[in-house]
Ligand SMILES: C[S@@+](CC[C@H](N)C(=O)[O-])C[C@H]1O[C@@H](n2cnc3c(N)ncnc32)[C@H](O)[C@@H]1O
């Protein structure tokens with residue numbers, strides 16, 4: 001993974017344990033337990049040691065950032081502390097916080113061990129919405145976790161979920177009230193995720209009313225502007241001048257832990273999902289990489305441009321500097337065409353995504369999630385990692401995924417074929 005990198009990277013660490021499984025959530029996780037957690041953290045430590053040594057050898061600088069995600073990364077704080085102590089990181093150190101773990105003492109512990117940014121998984125401040133989501137906390141706890149975090153970290157993000165069908169069915173206005181509450185509290189960032197219906201989760205697949213989704217996000221944008229916030233990406237709003245809490249827009253990242261992925265510029269790698277499978281892979285050959293996708297320079301550039309656009313700007317110069325002049329020229333031509341169509345607007349020598357562009361991106365992002373992420377995760381869950389909560393056979397999977405797998409997918413020796 002490190003050999004494939006074209007420059008220093010951020011580090012992602014996955015903690016795949018949860019106290020209770022939420023029925024809407026597609027992420028790689030299992031119910032925790034002290035014994036399995038102890039063995040998992042030992043394996044994680046060993047995988048991280050290899051990454052730390054290889055990254056230092058190759059680039060001579062610390063990781064540019066750290067992201068602790070899950071699952072529930074706040075579940076085993078003492079074990080986490082030992083992991084963090086051994087990681088050289090220059091930039092922000094961010095973690096996802098389950099509101100149940102949002103008491104002042106626990107947050108102070110996170111700060112003590114070096115965490116600089118938190119994302120509070122509030123989802124809503126409405127008890128009926130939280131019950132529908134099957135969350136392990138109520139609205140009061142969501143609220144307390146957010147207020148406790150404020151002022152303790154450089155950046156506080158709050159995750160909200162919006163499902164326009166629920167808004168129609170008796171919970172009218174709940175999401176926009178949540179958005180207003182967050183802005184009123186003065187948090188740095190509010191992430192507004194449209195509920196994704198992965199077929200393999202207990203919630204199952206469903207269709208979306210995309211026009212209503214566009215309308216509700218555009219209404220949230222109006223409220224944001226009135227209250228001193230700006231739309232900084234497709235699904236995030238930031239207080240003007242505040243830092244961004246970024247989970248998915250790192251340019252290059254190395255992933256450690258079960259199911260973690262890495263993007264190196266031209267290659268994409270995914271570790272096996274199963275916790276036991278992960279532990280035994282690390283013990284037997286020091287790596288848990290299970291899937292490798294060779295994107296090459298054109299698709300690598302498209303991937304990079306896609307995530308630039310998520311964050312609201314496209315800079316063809318970076319694409320040209322990284323992937324070469326011909327790729328950069330095509331990026332400029334595409335950006336010019338998208339400006340004519342009103343999807344991008346000019347901003348100095350770069351481009352910004354317009355409100356119409358954000359609507360199109362919103363649809364595109366979901367389509368990519370259902371066409372590529374869902375079938376990949378379902379395959380990986382079927383091979384281990386599913387302790388009963390997921391039904392991989394119910395996942396969406398279609399021609400696009402089969403073509404992408406054949407074009408880019410490579411099996412990793414000894415871990416089963418990706419393309420048979
Ligand atoms: C790994 S989860 C959260 C971490 C922590 N375990 C928690 O629940 O608070 C990261 C975020 O993904 C979002 N998320 C989870 N499932 C989702 C889904 N099906 N659709 C949209 N967003 C989802 C939630 O907002 C959640 O806070």
Ligand code: SF4
Nearest residue numbers: 018021022025070071
């Ligand atoms: S939403 Fe968070 S707590 Fe719920 S299952 Fe997913 S990772 Fe676990």
